[in-house]
Amino acid sequence: MPELARTFDTRRDKVVAALVAVLCELAIALPFLVISPNTVRGVPGPLLVVVGVATSYWLGPWFGVAVTAVGVVLAVTIIGENAWAEPLVWLPVAAGAGILGERVRQGDQLRSALIEELRRGLVGLYRDPAVGQLNVISRYVPAETAQMIAGDFYGAVEQPGGDVVIMVGDVAGHGPAAAALATRLRAMWRGLAIAGVSDSETVKALNETLLAEQQRIASPIPFATLCLATVAADLRSARIVIAGHPPPVLVTGRGTREYAHPPGPAIGISANSSWEPYPLLLPEHPWSLVIYTDGLIEGRASPGGPRPYGNDRLLPLLASCAVPFGEDDVDAVVRAVMDANGGPLPDDVVLMTASPR
Secondary structure (H helix, E strand, O other): OOHHHHHHOOOHHHHHHHHHHHHHHHHHHHHOOOHHHHHHHOOOHHHHHHHHHHHHHHHHHHHHHHHHHHHHHHHHHHHHOOOOOOOOOHHHHHHHHHHHHHHHHHHHHHHHHHHHHHHHHOOOOOOEEEEOOOOEEEEEEEEOOOOOOOEEEEEEOOOOOEEEEEEEEEEEEEEEEHHHHHHHHHHHHHHHOOOOOOOHHHHHHHHHHHHHHHHHHOOOOOEEEEEEEOOOOOOOOOEEEEEEEOOOEEEEOOOOEEEEOEEEEEEEOOOOOOOOOOEOOOOOEEEEEEEHHHHHHHHOOOOOOOOOOOHHHHHHHEEEEEEEEHHHHHHHHHHHHHHHHHHOOOOEEEEEHHHEE
16 A cells, blocks of 8 residues: 555656546446446446545545536446535545545555564664775665664764774664664663773673563563674684674685674573673684674575575575675675575565675
8 A cells, every 4th residue: 555655656657647547437337328327226326426435535635526526427427326415425535535545545654664664773874894904895775665663773883992882772672662672772782882992891781671671662672683793903813792693704815704602692681691791803804794683694595495594594695795705795695595585575675784894
């Protein structure tokens, strides 16, 4: 319905649609100038006004009542319907249908705008990929359901000492509650990262925030996953903190290496959880660090085939790309995963790559 409604988004479109509706009414009524309406009694009259009422729902009451009035005139003069009942019943019905249609469209537009604003709050789309000494490329791919919003969120900031912190997170579940919580977690993470708070303390603070939110909302979010990667200013090492999230992948000219340290628990599960950063030695240039949400590997392995796509397919795909990753390489990865799925993916996807500038 939203797609059809957007087809009539200008006055000119509405005028053309109304004229088409009138032509349909004429096509229904004019044959009965030579054919007796008694042969199909009870069908052509209501069919004429149904065209008008449907037009009113899609185009609004002004156009709809006018089209319905034409249908009523044709029904009375050609089909022989009651001259009093037809206008008294169908014109108010058409006006009501037009008002209802406008309210439905306004609600849909408001819902779409809200979803878009929430998505802007969840993700950090970089016009300039340069973040400190790194070139950061990010992609956010919404799920196949156009108005389903998930809790994927991400960002990258440079700290005062020149280190760059990259974060990718995923709140469990979908809908406004998950999106709103993800927006708050992202904003909190960004403030703490810019202030130079350690990764462990940052994740602990995010955990406490999620636990507090679970007490406040009616349908609590069970958990969220996170991956933080802090790349040193000299580009020789990184610190990785994983909270129930897929591990990052280091891609070099020799292939791929998935981060091997065991992950900590997801946030929002226990107040007693703790997270420790583990070191990651970075090679000489070139290299790219890849961080993603699990939506990237949860699609089908082939169109109509089994799930999941899995990291056993993702790693060779990443290894086939040129290093360091460019915009085209990131697009190629997303496209290959979607092609394997046979179309849009069932969950939102965040894919970030960081490479030395």
